[in-house]
Amino acid sequence: MQRSVFIILLLALAAVGAAPSSHPATTQSAQAKIAEFQGEYRFLSNFSPAEVVYEGITYPTVEHAYQSAKTLEPNERKRIAALKTPAEAKAEGRKLKLRDDWDAAKFVAMEDCVRYKFTHHDDLREKLLATGDAILEEGNTWNDRIWGISPPGSGQGENRLGQILMKIRGELRDLKQHPPPN
Numbered sequence: 001m002q003r004s005v006f007i008i009l010l011l012a013l014a015a016v017g018a019a020p021s022s023h024p025a026t027t028q029s030a031q032a033k034i035a036e037f038q039g040e041y042r043f044l045s046n047f048s049p050a051e052v053v054y055e056g057i058t059y060p061t062v063e064h065a066y067q068s069a070k071t072l073e074p075n076e077r078k079r080i081a082a083l084k085t086p087a088e089a090k091a092e093g094r095k096l097k098l099r100d101d102w103d104a105a106k107f108v109a110m111e112d113c114v115r116y117k118f119t120h121h122d123d124l125r126e127k128l129l130a131t132g133d134a135i136l137e138e139g140n141t142w143n144d145r146i147w148g149i150s151p152p153g154s155g156q157g158e159n160r161l162g163q164i165l166m167k168i169r170g171e172l173r174d175l176k177q178h179p180p181p182n
Contacts (some may be wrong), residue, residue, distance in 0.1 A: 034134050034137065061086045066109055066110055067080055067089045068080040072119070077126055114165065129172055139153060148161055
């Protein structure tokens with residue numbers, strides 16, 4: 001009899017433990033995500049105005065500098081640097097004969113240009129750091145799945161630009177926390 005009561009008591013306790021609680025469980029909140037570089041996060045875009053010096057030439061945006069990196073011809077690079085808008089630079093970059101090593105060089109060129117932008121403009125550096133630990137995704141509707149995610153929020157794409165931005169943000173944070181000795 002005692003054994004039966006004990007088993008019933010154990011079953012009752014198990015049922016109470018398995019019953020849903022009226023209090024929500026405490027869980028880790030999902031990591032914040034910036035899914036597009038628009039509005040207050042437009043500064044993350046390569047089209048956002050920020051002077052960049054790349055291999056000795058000054059460009060009005062990262063997009064200008066990146067597009068010019070597709071060629072090793074100095075006059076073509078200067079021509080792209082002089083274009084009025086990043087959209088014009090992108091259009092002209094698509095017409096260039098790509099340098100032989102472009103498939104490998106494009107990732108280094110992008111990182112160099114983005115790093116320059118955020119290490120030479122104090123306001124942009126602080127804005128990037130202010131994104132905290134948010135996942136940065138270059139969500140786009142033009143089907144760029146190498147540099148971004150398309151469509152935005154779909155998870156479809158390599159998001160190389162977002163990865164570069166997060167890498168640089170981490171480097172900047174480390175430098176701020178552990179400045180080099182004077």
